Amino acid sequence: MKPIAVWPIRCDALPLGQRLAAALDADLYQPWLHADETPRDQFRRQFRLHRQWVVVMASGIAVRYLDGLPESKHHDPAVVVLDEAARFAIPLLSGHEGGANALAYAVARLTGATPVVTTATEALRPLTLGIGCRRGKSTNAIEQAVMQALGQRAMAEVREVATVDIKADEPGLLDFCTRHQLLLRVIARADIAARAWVGQPSAWVREQVGVDGVCEPCALIASPRGRMIVPKTVLDGVTVAIVEDRMTHIEQNEQD
Template sequence: MKRPLAFVAITKHGVHMVRRLQEQLEQADVYYMDKFARGDEAARSIVLFQGSVKHILPDLFRRYDGIVLFISLGAVVRMIAPILQDKKTDPAVVVVDDKGKFAISVLSGHLGGANELAKRVAAQVGATPVITTASDVQQTIAVDLFGRSFGWEIESFAKATPVSAAVVNEERVAVIQESGEPYWWDYDRPLPDHIRVVDSCAEADQAKFDAALVVTHRLLDEQEEQRYLHNGVLYRPKVLVLGIGCNKGTSAEEIEHVIVQTLNEQRFSLRSVRNVATIDLKKEEPGLLSVCKKYGWRLDTYTPDELNTVTLPDPSPTVYRYTGAYGVSEPAALLSAGATEWLLTKKKAGNVTISIAQVPFPSVKEVIRR
């Protein structure tokens, strides 16, 4: 696994700054030239190197999420150019000048976090952060970071670049948000006039726009994909809660099959599942735990008394006889989601029962101000 940060210096002043930063920022490794050794490097886990820093950069790129280089910008650009791979995998790179006046975001400003890293380093050394990303400078939507703080997933990066261009060039942009957190506009100014927010694809159908940001847990049909994604980006908010009941010893394969099949039947995205919920009797069920681990889903569990606080349309005396609860999947889904109704009340398939609820949020139009 990669470590978070590496600080690299090749000058006397740079060494002074990286040693100080090591004390201020946790989980950071320090590298500098051996001719500046002070004798305490081993005790402080500082790595000394000889020769040109370009020889260690390929290894640093593989090992770290962020690299702060106390080297001139031009030299850094020439050294990293041959080892760049992809914006989704390259680490954040920040350059700090020898006097500590500027902390410059150089590479992976958004996805890699170099913009935020430049601000953090600048605050520690008393420098001015230099951010040149258009969306940051203009204080508008960053397409590749949209919803990231809430855990949203981008379905595809294919149109991220032209959609980003549409946003910063003030072309007509539709934000179509059917679900998920509506609190994504955090600038202290109104949403720009060229960005229109709507609650559904149906509402957007009559609108004219050059690019679209679509936020939904639904699987789009072919016509919707053609209309909204020909120059659009699709985001999957984490809003679905799966209530699961299963017989003892039910295999992970069967549970997973029921989940995937049911979501497809309901036209919901697997990427929008936030977590699974069940009765506390099942908190150690191997098959259920295995599925949750595979997808990185949290497992919420409830006691029979907690489950029985939910009024069910069809309470089961049989389930009550074995568990003490009149239902498992339906009440667990509602309690975990904080919802009052189901997207799918209950479906039984083999050894598995599944219910689906949606995490409720206010309408985006109620939250975003003009």
């Protein structure tokens, strides 16, 4: 048994399930092949054999599947719900302790889905970093550029990092996110092109990536109700922009 399992509820979702299982090195279940047992009963029997689950189904069905199974957030397997159209990846169980939040972002990077994280720790962090960089930039170089952009703000205020799809496997960026326990959201170039606003279009980025900019539109797309508080800053081939979630800022002020 592998730590991660993928459970598509319908055979129509098998191609999506196969793609996820291959990318995540996960076991793939096909419950429709076992007519002697209901899919729900199959799932309940297998539930604790894996540490993390990606279930491809509606959230309402997932809730019914899980009814009576959760025992403790410290021991329950993580569960991420992905709809069959791969529009939203939702951590439903064990977001922090089980790693469902991080798994949702991994699923989102693989499918183009939007991760929907509802845990309070992330919700109360107001900042999104948009980051672009030249190939091969080190973790330290990215960190220095981020710290310059943050100024007096703390890294603890950052909710997530957003970048363009061709940087999804950039080692320095991945290591930076791991170092600071930040989730990485990958934005498709087509989505960036559709939201064309950048402060200063870059001819080099247009030539290399096919869009006018990376850090600013990525941050704005990842935080759609936010406002740009730090436009593109550049340090040694790394660009950083910062967007603040206005609703989170209001909520924090009300709590204070």
